[in-house]
Amino acid sequence: MNHVSCALAPRFAHIPLLSCLLLFLIGAALPAQAQLSDSFADGNFIENPAWTGDAASFEVNTALQLQSNGPAVTGTSLQLVTPSVAASGTTWEFYANLKLATSSGNLADVWLLSDQSDLRAASNHGYFVRLGGTPDEVSLFRKDASTSAAYVINGRDQSLNSSTNNLVRVRVTRAADDTWTLETDLTGTGQSYTTEGTATDATYHASNYLGIALTYSSANSRSFYFDDFRVSDQQAPQPLTVTPTAARQLDVQFSEAVIEAQLASNYQLKNSTPAISAARRDASDNTLVHLTLAADLPLGANTLTVQQVADLFGNTLTTPAQVDFVNSGFAVQPGVNQVLITEILADESPVVGLPASEYLEIFNPTTQVISLAGLRLLKLGSSTAAVFPAGASLQPGEYAVVCSSTRGSLFASAGKVFALSNFPSLNNSGDELVLRARDGKTLFSVSYSDTWYKDAVKKEGGWALEMVDTTNPCAGIENWTASTDASGGTPGKANSVQATNGDHIAPVLQKAVAINATTVRLYFAEKLDSVAAANPVLYTLPGGPAVTRAVVASPGFQTVDLELATALQPSQKVTVQVQNATDCVGNAAGPATSATFALPSVAEAGDIVVNEILFNPRTGGVDFVELLNRSGKYLDLQGAQLGNIKADGSVDTETISADTYVVAPGQLLVLTTRPDIVRAQYPTNDPAAFLTMSSLPSFPDDAGQVVVKTAQGLVLDQVAFSAKQHLAVLSDVNGVSLERIRPEGPSTAANFHSAAGSVGYATPGRRNSQFQEDPNGSKIFTLEPEIFTPDGDGQQDFTTLNYALNEPGNLASVTIYDAQGRLVRRLVRNETLATKGFVQWDGLTDQGRKASVGYYLLHIQLLQPKGGTKREYKRTVVVGARL
Structure with missing residues (x-):
């Protein structure tokens, strides 16, 4: 269409004469390529x-x-x-x-x-x-x-x-x-x-x-x-959105380019108040029209009616179109969770489709225009921050890209971009990012990890992490995942993974830990309402000291430090109760939730021992070491070391926990780098028994020594392990752990045995399958059980010769004979015994073969240290088999 004539174009017959003449002039000036x-x-x-x-x-x-x-x-x-x-x-x-x-x-x-x-x-x-x-x-x-x-x-x-x-x-x-x-x-x-x-x-x-x-x-x-x-x-332009941008200005976004000449009379607010005094098409975006109002726009809901606006091809909006909008005011200072980080690209290589640059995406989830001026973006622990410039703002529901000051041009097509100096370098594996107001108040934080991708390929680079539900900003891994957009991310627009994923679960008090005699730290499973959680009235210690102050830790808001009026006593069990704990989206925990704790005592050698070790995992598995607090004390593992003593005597160590980590009497603690893998291969009902370590010492598959030390270097326990300790009838020992038999027993090879096949060959976080009570009684030598079946099923796989002597230093030999009197096994040869202990027989001969089913005699020779008196004892045991 190269021209418009009011006489020849009936579709313009209803247009006022002035508008028609204007369209005529515009149509005459339209370029030839208007419709190609x-x-x-x-x-x-x-x-x-x-x-x-x-x-x-x-x-x-x-x-x-x-x-x-x-x-x-x-x-x-x-x-x-x-x-x-x-x-x-x-x-x-x-x-x-x-x-x-x-x-x-x-x-x-x-x-x-x-x-x-x-x-x-x-x-x-x-x-x-x-x-x-x-x-x-x-x-x-x-x-x-x-x-x-x-x-x-x-x-x-x-x-x-x-x-x-x-x-x-x-x-x-x-x-x-x-x-x-x-x-x-x-x-x-x-x-x-x-x-x-x-x-x-x-x-x-x-x-x-x-x-x-x-x-x-x-x-x-x-x-x-x-x-x-x-x-x-052939279609007329349609108004899509109306956005208040100042007290007397509205921006109208159309579906396509509109003619440059605009008439204020083609736009009308509800009830014609205030009047629209001018309309002007944007100088660079011909789909955007700026309206000037004769008076201030009132707050609240409003409606704009648009008609008689033409596109560049002469198509005119003849049927009035209405767009509802809300005026929520202008550029207010943001509150908590009113500016969100909704997308993170920490690893830009290899490039999938996004610009080769780290970036963040921020979002305004409110119905107000949010001022970003002076807002600070930083990485926790960093001494520098990226500061948003004066005049920076986000419209209601608007997204924006935030990147380094040198990378802004790469995101030109993404809409609003803030290219900031001191943009933090994002760690590929994870970081904690914080948005703080000008007064230092934490507005939003996210502690992401590459495990949030939930995709082994995408975590290697080129793909962004995206928030699933922006109404659930406090959630972590459960509300973030890898982008599904073909380009690798959606900078500047709604996330590709956007879905309803609300938080309707009240905060759970995970544990309480005494940091010192007058401070108790509470750990919650999610972010709290930081204002509500700071009220000390919410916390009580029945029968214990009063709470004088509650401090919520920023920026995570998942821990609360309680300051007590009087000091706690070591290893005395205390209960803390929390009334109406509320998370950051308003879910309350009900009348009360509680946890028990105690002020830790000083650890001594043997208080914490190695209870189980998996040093040769199955394919796809990982090592683990299980510790047992066999003392009656609460003990803190902060700074404690887990190590492997190498053949040359040097020790390869890793810190068990950099933070306070208290284990209760009788508590099991599984140390591993991948609790998810261990729990998948060896099911347990107690995920809280696992402590994730960034790395473990290297435990050889053939033999080594596990050592556990306090932060001060005191050896708590040391255990030598060897693949030869495994039950000989096992054809494959990969994925089979060695378990401590008696918790109170010594840390020697005789007190460890292969975990039973009936429980999956390991029991991390559970009582050991080979657990034995320490027998009591006056007999010098007892056998338990008297009938055993060494077949690796976890049921009576070995027999134990227990002893209780009047004095230390006895020299003993134990020899096993079959029913015909033939030598089967020299179990003990001239070994010095403690006053109390045990020796186990796994049913193997001296040649390493499984003994035949039948009766066997244990001949015990005991040489007393004083006077050289020699005594002999005999005990009968049966090697059986299950039918």
């Missing part, structure tokens, strides 16, 4: 309309079709463009024939919307239809600046599967609501269109060019044919 049509019937492509670019590599052939005619060189890329501003409410149509076998190196991209004339520029953005490629398909893509293209509509594979004649007509429609429809007609007639798919994408509403981009191998330089390009816009 080119069948190349004039025999050229350099005018009506003019195509530019690699013009020397194209021609109009005798069939009056545009044909490629470039260099016969593999890897050649060609392009032609022509001006086109149609962007929404538009239909694009064209004919193509690719007389070649399409592939990743032989394809055509027809750009419907392009920001730049250089279609191949990394910074270009827009939408294009791809013909061919590896899937031999017709599909619609979106290209963002400095990123790889992403599917909008993925067409049928193998629709262009001919090696000589891929004929197709393509029709793409974009409705005013940003619904795209892709259709193809493989007959080339335009009479048999088939829908390839529909999708919604509102990323770009402006265009400057339509174009063709080709890539081919040497044999296909003349194999691309195009015809019948037609771009038509």
Whole structure:
């Protein structure tokens, strides 16, 4: 449409004369490319309309079709463009024939919307239809600046599967609501269109060019044919959003570009109050109109009615359109969780489709305009912060990208970008990020980890972490996951993983720990309401000292330190009760939740011992060491060391816990780097029994020594282990732990045995399968059990010869004979015994073979230290077998 006439255009008959004359003048000035049509019937492509670019590599052939005619060189890329501003409410149509076998190196991209004339520029953005490629398909893509293209509509594979004649007509429609429809007609007639798919994408509403981009191998330089390009816009522009930006200004966002000349009379607020005094199209964004009001806009809900606004092609909004909006005021200072970090790209390599730069995304979840001026972004522990500049703000529901000051241009297509000095360097494996107000108050924090990806491939780089539900900002791993967007993330817009994932669970008090005699630290499973949690009235210690003060730790808000009026006594069990603990989204814990604790005592050698060790895990498994507090004291493992004594005497150690970690009497504690793997391979009902260590000492698969030391270097326990200690009948000891038999027994090989097969060959966090009570009684030598079945099933796998002597230093020998009197096993040879202990027989002979089923005699010789008196004892035992 090159002009508008009030006499010849009935659809404008209802427009007031002034508006009609204005449209006439505008229509007369519209450029020729306003609605594009080119069948190349004039025999050229350099005018009506003019195509530019690699013009020397194209021609109009005798069939009056545009044909490629470039260099016969593999890897050649060609392009032609022509001006086109149609962007929404538009239909694009064209004919193509690719007389070649399409592939990743032989394809055509027809750009419907392009920001730049250089279609191949990394910074270009827009939408294009791809013909061919590896899937031999017709599909619609979106290209963002400095990123790889992403599917909008993925067409049928193998629709262009001919090696000589891929004929197709393509029709793409974009409705005013940003619904795209892709259709193809493989007959080339335009009479048999088939829908390839529909999708919604509102990323770009402006265009400057339509174009063709080709890539081919040497044999296909003349194999691309195009015809019948037609771009038509028959839909009027639609107002999408209305945003108050100042006391007397509104911004109206349209679905497509509108004419530059705007009339204030085409816009009206509810009840005509206040009046709109001026309307002006934005200088750089022709889809945006700024309205000036005659008086201040009142707070609250409002409605804007829009009519008689025309697009660049003369389509006029004749039916009034209404848009509801809310004026919540302007640029208020944010409160807690009113500015959120909703997306994190910590590892930008390898590039998937996002810019090669770390970035964060922030979001305003409120209905108010939030002032960011002076807001500080920092990494916990860092001495520097990135500060947002004066005038920075976020509109209600608006997203923005935050990146380094040198990387802002990479995110030009993402909308609002804050490129800040001192942007923190993000650790790939995890960091704690904090947003603080100008007064230092913590507004939001997130302590992310690469485990949040829940995807082994995506955690290796190029993919962003995204928040699932922005109404649940306090949650951690359960509300974050890897982006599912094809480009690797969604900077500046709603997250690809967006879904309802609310928090309706009250905060759980996980544990209480006495930091010192007058301070108790409470650990909660999630972030608390920091104001409510600071009220000391919520906390009581029945029968114990009063709570004088409660301090909630920032920025995590998951721990509360209680200051007590009087000192606690060591290892005296105390209960703390919490009334109505409330999390940061308002869930309350009810009348009371409680935990027990005690002030730790000083640890002595033997108080904490190695109770179980897995040093040769099965495939995909990890090592673990289980400790047991066999004392009657509460003991703190802060700074304690777990080590392996090497063959040369040096010790490879790792810190068990850098923070206070108190173990109660009788408590089991499993140390490992991957509790999830251990629990999956050896089920337990007590996940709290596990303590994650960043790394364990290297425990050899054949033999080594485990040592546990206090922070001051006192050896609590030391255990030598060897693969030879395992039950000989086991054909495979991978994944089989060695368990302590008697908790009170010595840390010697005789007090450890292979875990039973009936419990899965290990019992982390549970009582050992080979556990034995320490027997009492006056007999010098007793056997338990008297019948045993050494088959590895965990039921009576060995027998134990217990002894209780009157004095130390006795020299003993124990020899086993079968029923015929033949020597079977020399179990003990001239060993000095303690006053109390035991010796186990696993049913093996001296040759390492399993003893036959039957009766056996244990001949015990005891030489007393005083006077050299020699005594002999005999005990009978039966080696059995299960039927």
